[in-house]
Amino acid sequence: MKTVKILYFAGLRERVGQGCEQLELPAGVSDVAGLLALLAARGGRWQGLATIRNLRCAVNQEMARPDSPLRAGDEVAFFPPVTGG
Amino acid sequence: MKTVKILYFAGLRERVGQGCEQLELPAGVSDVAGLLALLAARGGRWQGLATIRNLRCAVNQEMARPDSPLRAGDEVAFFPPVTGG
């Protein structure tokens, strides 16, 4: 079993209605793109997740890309473009 | 009679041995270049004045050039390139 921790920030957190969750990844899900498809398949407020323009992702607190691999225990974060400073 | 006030700063002040003087300009001296030639004609430590590389001049506290005109009562300053900050 491959369990990952998922975090949502800012407008995205409000959109999906939660800030974090633990998720067991099915055997076929091995990268960020796969995880996004899995989340979008939940339907409802999750549906648009895989198609949001400018969605950012970090794996273990480093910026990641759709093909970044996922391993058991990884911390995956989804968020909009940053606006600090 | 055209009297001007002349100021010398920094290394130039030390070189000529004085910080300021009042000087009556002869009829033929009408610009900065003419004044420099007049000063250099004093000889001795004044001799090199007209040929110093990078000599700067201000007339009435504005940067001036060799052909800048001189009028009665003007304040003329000679100094090396600036090194503040």
Next chain:
Amino acid sequence: MPVRVQEADFDVGAELTALRQGDPRIGALASFVGLVRDVNDGSGVSEMTLEHYPGMTEKALTAIIGEASRRWAIIDALVIHRVGRLLPTDQIVLVAVTGAHRGEVFAACQFIMDYLKTRAPFWKREVTSEGARWVDAREADDQAADRWHD
């Protein structure tokens, strides 16, 4: 090369004094303070809240300072960024860089701010006369960060 993320305000004078304290190699200190304006994108702003990603924020800021240190001959650098609720005229961020010469510290300070704006996980939520809204990322910020690419 300290990095701090905090709710509390900071004392710019004390921070700059501490950064350069007693180091006679330092001839130049450049700094930047970002402040909350009372207007943004044409709307009045009465307050804002800054959210961040604890853990990643500190890593990202440390990486940005490290990159600046590789690019320019600087002596030290400091980033302090506030989070939580802020009001117009409040300080948001301080970036300060010391070095021997001004060219390097100016460049490094501006580089750190530009990269912070596009790579450090902070998000602003403004309360305006039209209601609350998440601030959109500005294309100008991406362009400002992009100009540092070789």
Next chain:
Amino acid sequence: MPVRVQEADFDVGAELTALRQGDPRIGALASFVGLVRDVNDGSGVSEMTLEHYPGMTEKALTAIIGEASRRWAIIDALVIHRVGRLLPTDQIVLVAVTGAHRGEVFAACQFIMDYLKTRAPFWKREVTSEGARWVDAREADDQAADRWHD
């Protein structure tokens, strides 16, 4: 747009706070502090004396700030420059610029320093291990100022 030439030291924190005090249009504050280093051109420096041209100095600094205000959308600017005897780690000059956005205040602050270095009538005399000497103007400073020409 205040300009001050003085023997006394200055308090950077207090000056920056006063410059931005209560103006909610200000989103960005860039500043620069120049400091006495204990080494210059390969020689140890134990002290320096700054001479200036009273009257012209203030005019030149005011003109430089005016030129920066014409070139960039800034809100306010401040220059404080010390004269007299200074020791390593002492503060020499403070330049600070406020505005709505960081690009403008960074550019204006750097422009003011570059122009000050080549146009404001200050001269440094250093005491080094080899004796006292007037500091030579640096070609790099002329180049830094020249890059602002169109």
